[in-house]
Amino acid sequence: MSSSQKSSATVTTARHPLRRLFDGCTDCDICRFLMDESCLLFPEMYRLYDEALAQKQSPSLEVLNDLTDRCTLCGLCPCPDVRSNVILAKAMRTRRQGLEPGARVLSDVQTFARLGRKAPRVANALLSLPAVRRLLEKVFQLHAHRRLPPLATEDFFSWAAKEGLSRKGTPPPGTVRIAYFVGCTAAYLFPEVARAVVQVFRAAGAHIEVPPQQCCGMPTVVEGDMPRSLQRITANMSTLLRAVQDGFHVVCSCPTCGYFMRSLLKENACLATGCLETAPQAEPQKRGAAGQPWHEVPKALGSPQSTSGQTYGPSSLADDAFSSLSPSERLQLAQNLWDVGEALGRLRHEYGWHPRWRPLKGRWIYYAPCHQREQNIGTPYFDLLQEIPGLELKRVGSSTDCCGMGGSLGYKKAFHEKSLQLGASLMDKIIKEAPEAIVTDCLSCRLQFQHVLGLSVHHPVEVLARALAAPR
Template sequence: MPQDAPKNAPETLIQKVVTACGSCEDCRHFIEDACLFLPELFRLHDRKREHGEEATKDELQRLSDLCNLCGLCPCAKIRREIMTAKAAYAARDGLPFSVRALQDVGRIGKLCGAFPRLSNVMVGNPVTSALIKKTLGMHADRTMPAVPRKNFDHWVRKRSARVGRDTDHQARKAVYFPGCTARFLFPEVARAAVEVLEAFGVDVVASVHDPDGECCGMPPLLEGDRDMALNLVSRNLQWMAEHVAEGFDMVCSCPTCGYFFKHLLRDGAYYSEAYQQHAGGDAKTLRIPVGMGVNGPSEGNMVVLHRATYGPILRDNGQFSSLDPLQRIAVGEHAFDLGEYLAALAVEGRAPKMAHPVPGRAVYYPPCHLREQKIGYPFLELLENVPELSVVPLTGTLNCCGMAGIMGYKKQFHHSSLELGAPLMDKIRALQPETIITECLSCRLQFQHMDNIPVLHPVEVLRTAMNGRRSIS
């Protein structure tokens, strides 16, 4: 790296991470099969230490591309710094067209959804398929998903008279946020989510009803495209906050969307002046809810800190600090993973009878952004009630499918992505399951690329156990 790189240059920012992890080394071995970033970091660090050879600008940029914010490593601060470096690269150098196109999952979904037949003809034709892959920077061998004839938006429009009705006066009210992959590629998952929520007594509004219902923002955030992420989030935040104010919860069947709304959106919001005024902070003290990553003396459910000491450190200056902190907190505090939400309703006695056997052997794989939410494996508990289904959990924290959002689609990461996912696929094959069950649809795409074992979202299995049919449309 050039010695005179300015303080905020992306190379300086990512080099800071290399130095920090290189002098810590805690992740040197335990994470090497589940992360592309840290093994490369240690390779560069060791080379410098042993041969004095500095990482080049290209090596540092490639290094920053390798992190997919899976959350397996223990340091949130390090992950934040990697994201800052990615954003600095994108701001200074721009993003290639292929990345800008690929990260805009919602737009691709809407476009393909408008012409599903044509999209599938183009995907199925070797010449046009190769052209699409080249334009999007995809590897030639990567399987492209089929576009469903009718996406989730079609289904919601068709039954809109029923969506949003009061099921009973005590019903919970929830906005269901399907995420782009379920909305445009796997609408049967989104439909199952709505139907199962309703069977648990929830009054459901699908977020695609709202004209501003958009991608959660995670794909562009991972690519360092702060402007696009901010744009998507600001369009979602207003209507989401309004629904929360009316008593709705936000329920996500995609663990990445859930992780985004619960954790990333709220990052720093409790340190804002608006929240401090609301929570009773003053000129001398900052008050942060317990469990929000800050330790210190507590009063009730608040950690109370000296403002003079902590004020300059704890600041709302992250990616989304330009958005209303109280709205970010309101949405984050009312966002739930679908499994977590259903499990809580089951505890209240609201679970319907799972009357239909779903005989078979399945492996359950909890994806990284579910593990990162630190809510356990709620769907695993719910699946225990499905008659005649035997489920083997693969819950080791270092299992990774290797898809990493859209990273596995990129030409330069295709092989690394498959190498990263190979140990997990081997473990799954060794168990000889008839079905793989996982919440994450990116994992599903990766498993479908690597093998022919059918893959289901757990909510699809629950729906079958409840009504005996794959669909009740």
């Protein structure tokens, strides 16, 4: 039985996830007020609930199905089982109805960028033709006001191969070794961000490599495309955990990839049989004691079969869309993945990196995106950026603010207006500050800020790279 078949089997035997979600959250009621402005799902769910009370009739599954599209997996609501149930509901619906053409295109940057990268200029020219734009609107249901970002003329993986970053190197003993998970948006659309990551780690004295990798899986999970997601997640878990075993620290610069691999993917893994006895003990943010040379932590955790000889059973994970994956590997990946900002902060404050920052001018704001905040890693970039002389940087955005893009959902005709509504409160706060530019880690937020505010937007690591003075 294939991974996807196993997943399907567990789904069909469980109570419908939307029913579980509806019953649980309407019973609790906390998010009626907590999430009334930051989420599209909860206001609609409580509206349905109030209607059901008035009519003394529970909403049908058909009606509840509309809730599926309203969750972007932003991570802001308090309970993880909301996301588990939504992911299952999305998977069930896509299996039943198939993927819409627009969802297929928007959720799979990897495939379409690889197709276009032989001739990116031709692909970009084609995408800007009015006839092609009409086709995108009509067949793929993309909103007329949105412009797809152009493909990079040289994607990051091609550049990295030329730089020798995709070959295994032999750094001097004691050098911090970094394996960089790039993420599709930076790799194919904004490779300057990924090149800045390489530049900054090199300036910090680290050895950096780019292992073979696939899309993290989050965009396809959002669209319910589980077979494709599971295939990619499996490939990534294998190469990234091998890098850990070889003594590398795996880092990623995309908060969505990080949130997916560190939080979402591991959420129910702890429910696996025997998990508590054999799972890694330390929480990600506590990894490595202060003063311990970073190249010695974290230790490679070994393969799931070799950690204890204990087997993991899927029985207690019956309601999880990732239950066909090894729970041990899900936990190991979560524990051994670092956000780039977090890794740089650690190099800076604990392991002797003393950058010489060149002054920069500007009155900018920093927005920590939802998927960064939900990783519970503090604000490592903001702390580093504040060291740059001359840069006036103010943090904007509360713990429930969201840009509203929902990955790439803002591009869809059906979601465009809702996406603008969701981001309105944050946009107002930014407009009030009248900044010259925005700094944020999330490239989807970048697209939304550019669309709504027309301001220039930078990834924090690009700003750090610019502020690094040439070494003496």
